[in-house]
Amino acid sequence: MTLETIVNAGLCTGCGACQYAVGEQAVSMRLSASGFLRPVALRTLTGVEQDAVRAVCPGIGLERKEGGQSPRYHPVWGPIVRMEAGHATDEEVRYKGSSGGVLSAILIHLVESGKVDFVVHTRASKAQPLMNETACSATRGEIIDAAGSRYAPASPVSALTAALNRPGRFAFVGKPCDVAAVRKIMDREPAVAARIPYLLSFMCAGTPSMKGTMEMLKRMDMDPSAVTALRYRGDGWPGLACAESADGARRTMEYNEAWGRILNRHLQPRCKMCADGTGEFADIVGADAWHGKDGYPDFTEQEGRSLIIARTAAGEALLGEVKAGGVVSAQAFSETELVAIQPYQYRRKSEQVARRMAAWFLRKPWPRFKNMGIGQCALRYSPVQNAKAFVGTGKRILTGRF
Numbered sequence: 001m002t003l004e005t006i007v008n009a010g011l012c013t014g015c016g017a018c019q020y021a022v023g024e025q026a027v028s029m030r031l032s033a034s035g036f037l038r039p040v041a042l043r044t045l046t047g048v049e050q051d052a053v054r055a056v057c058p059g060i061g062l063e064r065k066e067g068g069q070s071p072r073y074h075p076v077w078g079p080i081v082r083m084e085a086g087h088a089t090d091e092e093v094r095y096k097g098s099s100g101g102v103l104s105a106i107l108i109h110l111v112e113s114g115k116v117d118f119v120v121h122t123r124a125s126k127a128q129p130l131m132n133e134t135a136c137s138a139t140r141g142e143i144i145d146a147a148g149s150r151y152a153p154a155s156p157v158s159a160l161t162a163a164l165n166r167p168g169r170f171a172f173v174g175k176p177c178d179v180a181a182v183r184k185i186m187d188r189e190p191a192v193a194a195r196i197p198y199l200l201s202f203m204c205a206g207t208p209s210m211k212g213t214m215e216m217l218k219r220m221d222m223d224p225s226a227v228t229a230l231r232y233r234g235d236g237w238p239g240l241a242c243a244e245s246a247d248g249a250r251r252t253m254e255y256n257e258a259w260g261r262i263l264n265r266h267l268q269p270r271c272k273m274c275a276d277g278t279g280e281f282a283d284i285v286g287a288d289a290w291h292g293k294d295g296y297p298d299f300t301e302q303e304g305r306s307l308i309i310a311r312t313a314a315g316e317a318l319l320g321e322v323k324a325g326g327v328v329s330a331q332a333f334s335e336t337e338l339v340a341i342q343p344y345q346y347r348r349k350s351e352q353v354a355r356r357m358a359a360w361f362l363r364k365p366w367p368r369f370k371n372m373g374i375g376q377c378a379l380r381y382s383p384v385q386n387a388k389a390f391v392g393t394g395k396r397i398l399t400g401r402f
Helices: 003-008 017-022 047-056 091-096 102-113 140-145 156-164 176-188 190-195 210-219 255-261 269-273 313-324 335-341 343-350 352-361 374-380 383-398
Strands: 027-031 037-041 061-063 082-088 118-124 132-137 170-173 198-202 227-231 241-245 250-253 284-288 306-310 328-332 368-370
Touching: 003 037, 003 047, 017 027, 017 047, 017 156, 017 176, 047 176, 082 091, 082 102, 082 313, 091 102, 091 140, 102 118, 102 140, 102 170, 102 198, 102 284, 102 306, 102 313, 102 328, 118 140, 118 156, 118 227, 132 140, 132 156, 156 170, 156 176, 156 190, 170 176, 176 190, 176 198, 198 313, 210 227, 284 313, 306 313, 306 328, 313 328, 335 343, 343 352, 343 374, 352 374, 352 383
Parallel strands: 061 368, 118 170, 170 198, 198 284
Antiparallel strands: 027 037, 082 306, 082 328, 118 132, 227 241, 241 250, 284 306
16 A cells, blocks of 8 residues: 555555655645544655655554564453553653543653653643644653643654754654654664553543534633633543633533543544554553543542553663652452453454455455464454444445444
């Protein structure tokens, strides 16, 4: 596939890896009419450049090099070296974070301990508060300022070149697809791998388009052009979406309304095909360790709690270090509890085979996932649910909803 066909087929994640691969003189990430960040070729790409794009693109497929056969590899949840649930011990960090503030606490520890010189992560744009931008942060204040989920398009991998032009080592934080792209780059470029000792991610249900943000603001009765600050979550758990304007107006919306009824109805197509919403290629992954209620996650406001999964030896060592240093308080968490608190992630990966079969039958391009337990997930899943997934995917393809 070419850059153009990847985008036209709906396989683009908007990560920006293609821009890194061929340079910003050849590819630019721009907001499309559909409200997503998409690569635009500024000239005709050569065959070598198209090869470079395919080599790092997470949208067309992902592969676990070790085969996913480790006894620590769970077919649904990926590699699990250590899994716990807890929170940042710093109350400000815990409050500002999307769940228990664990990822922010780890990032602060990394820069303050000198393990990295800065972190590359996403924050609200300083110039356009409704948009996202990638930042290089080197202080506690900068990291806390960027805490909280950003349910809007971001292309952090496109900022990798700028980060590599700075001196020192850094941690990279991004969505699972962003981290998978950086892992591909690191596998190809040892010099880059030497500069990035840690990859951190979080469980992701998908990227909403800017149209989702606009609809949310409309429901809040806020003029998008007047908004000076927008937070999707944080300041509590799960936290309120909050928009503020220059004239002092402030509107809020509960998480279950903002995400559950608005934003998640504007997901980009590739997110609906994803088999890695859990960040399998990261060293450490954070997520909401929801408390259960009547068999479903409980979104009642309470003190934040993060799920923490160390996926590599480096991640396990880092988790042990922040616990020993009192940066994070956490206890063991059983994988058997994950289905109840992350049901969407369980369903999305378990239905991969059925969905791909429907796509193949209707000649719809679909990403390839190799050595990631897809077949095992399908066999463990209900035959009735697999059939429903096949039919539902077929209907969505035929009606153009993909």
